[in-house]
Amino acid sequence: MRYKLTLEYDGTELLGWQRQNDGPSVQEYLETALLCLSGKDRIYTDERGVKHNPYAVFGKEAVTDVFCAGRTDAGVHALGQVAHFDLETVWEGWKLREALNYHLREAEAPVSVISAEPVADNFHARFSACGRHYLYKILNRRAYPVLQKNRVWWVPVPLNVEKMKQGASYLLGHHDFSAFRAAACQAKSPLKTLDRLDILTNGDEIDFIVEARSFLHHQVRNMVGTLKMVGDGHLQPEDVKTILNSRDRTKAGATAPACGLYLTKVIY
Amino acid sequence: MRYKLTLEYDGTELLGWQRQNDGPSVQEYLETALLCLSGKDRIYTDERGVKHNPYAVFGKEAVTDVFCAGRTDAGVHALGQVAHFDLETVWEGWKLREALNYHLREAEAPVSVISAEPVADNFHARFSACGRHYLYKILNRRAYPVLQKNRVWWVPVPLNVEKMKQGASYLLGHHDFSAFRAAACQAKSPLKTLDRLDILTNGDEIDFIVEARSFLHHQVRNMVGTLKMVGDGHLQPEDVKTILNSRDRTKAGATAPACGLYLTKVIY
Numbered sequence: 001m002r003y004k005l006t007l008e009y010d011g012t013e014l015l016g017w018q019r020q021n022d023g024p025s026v027q028e029y030l031e032t033a034l035l036c037l038s039g040k041d042r043i044y045t046d047e048r049g050v051k052h053n054p055y056a057v058f059g060k061e062a063v064t065d066v067f068c069a070g071r072t073d074a075g076v077h078a079l080g081q082v083a084h085f086d087l088e089t090v091w092e093g094w095k096l097r098e099a100l101n102y103h104l105r106e107a108e109a110p111v112s113v114i115s116a117e118p119v120a121d122n123f124h125a126r127f128s129a130c131g132r133h134y135l136y137k138i139l140n141r142r143a144y145p146v147l148q149k150n151r152v153w154w155v156p157v158p159l160n161v162e163k164m165k166q167g168a169s170y171l172l173g174h175h176d177f178s179a180f181r182a183a184a185c186q187a188k189s190p191l192k193t194l195d196r197l198d199i200l201t202n203g204d205e206i207d208f209i210v211e212a213r214s215f216l217h218h219q220v221r222n223m224v225g226t227l228k229m230v231g232d233g234h235l236q237p238e239d240v241k242t243i244l245n246s247r248d249r250t251k252a253g254a255t256a257p258a259c260g261l262y263l264t265k266v267i268y
Numbered sequence: 269m270r271y272k273l274t275l276e277y278d279g280t281e282l283l284g285w286q287r288q289n290d291g292p293s294v295q296e297y298l299e300t301a302l303l304c305l306s307g308k309d310r311i312y313t314d315e316r317g318v319k320h321n322p323y324a325v326f327g328k329e330a331v332t333d334v335f336c337a338g339r340t341d342a343g344v345h346a347l348g349q350v351a352h353f354d355l356e357t358v359w360e361g362w363k364l365r366e367a368l369n370y371h372l373r374e375a376e377a378p379v380s381v382i383s384a385e386p387v388a389d390n391f392h393a394r395f396s397a398c399g400r401h402y403l404y405k406i407l408n409r410r411a412y413p414v415l416q417k418n419r420v421w422w423v424p425v426p427l428n429v430e431k432m433k434q435g436a437s438y439l440l441g442h443h444d445f446s447a448f449r450a451a452a453c454q455a456k457s458p459l460k461t462l463d464r465l466d467i468l469t470n471g472d473e474i475d476f477i478v479e480a481r482s483f484l485h486h487q488v489r490n491m492v493g494t495l496k497m498v499g500d501g502h503l504q505p506e507d508v509k510t511i512l513n514s515r516d517r518t519k520a521g522a523t524a525p526a527c528g529l530y531l532t533k534v535i536y
Binding site for chain 2: 145
């Protein structure tokens, strides 16, 4: 039986989505919680405080892997990440959500299951997705953030939002986004279609609403990093067009910090 | 010279506004930052990690006390607390803000100075205030909060917002609020005028916008605690009127948790 999860997480203390040997990840917390469903008494805690259940993988709840819509980097948050996995047992969606949240809370995981539901066997969190929505938050004021610590990119110099909006307009549509692509990016092609890049203000906060079918690695953070340089006057709005056309990563701005980025929704 | 500060703080790790012997407070962080302005090299760190400067109090920057508009309890947050104090030195507002924030960040204080400005000698953060605005946030969903951990009251049972709004309407205006008053309240009179109590929804979040000239101790949290019982069906909207008229604290609901409460603005 295949299940789909919608997840919220605070990426601050996580090494990202993918399981790593040197620290906690969303995948590890989820797979451990799934193991806990079958044999709580056999769990042990390793030196990092992560719980393991060495027997459960051979038991009824054998879980091979949890797949997600988009593998977020260390420090990146999610309000609506989607994941799928297979279980031999049949669960009602709400019961699975409650059971997983029970074990995630026990482990003090910064991960929460918003919803769980059985899906068709051909559903794939990554390959069935036809849209991904991100939010990037800048806090633009002199005083450093305390209530939004690790939730925003703090930019203490004044940003010109109108110029940033002008710069953003050049990025909309179908382009070769090589200039905004991380060196480690595994995508086959740098061609992507950016459907939405709106910049909204709410008091001292500047929100970037970004939507596309899919993104290159670091694409959102590299676009925001470049638009911030337009906002603070280091670049002119038209420079964004020149940078995009150059297809040269060294021309664009620095990657914006992970802590301002949220995966908000995945469309199927 | 008298100065007015506008402050943001994350109350989670604080024992509240007022200086305490057994843990950190906003007052202690601010007074220590003020001491640091005069003699950084004489500072020592006590066993709780709080910095002290035993000489500065006799020096040029002698600060006797920092006063605030409303002494918030342990765990309560502020987006716009106001404080005042006197300094012998004349500072430009922006320089004082930057200097205080420098020392607050050094101390890893969950307190940030949004603005600082010189004010008239007769300005008093508490006694000159003619209005106080609070926000109380409930997160109403099954999944526990991770991104808003310690920032909302998590209520996993469904709440009927329309009934809560009906109940809230009985609290508006001039009343004896004894039923919503903490035993420790030091106010001379239980008579207060509630100017605004709006309940707004934003996705899974329920926001209470509460405004009055002043409040009794725990009044906002006791009103929210009672309205939550209307929302979950333990009380009817009309019961709020009966409870208010009873002037009996034992009739109202439990005090809502501190972590959902924010002092947002003080009016002068």
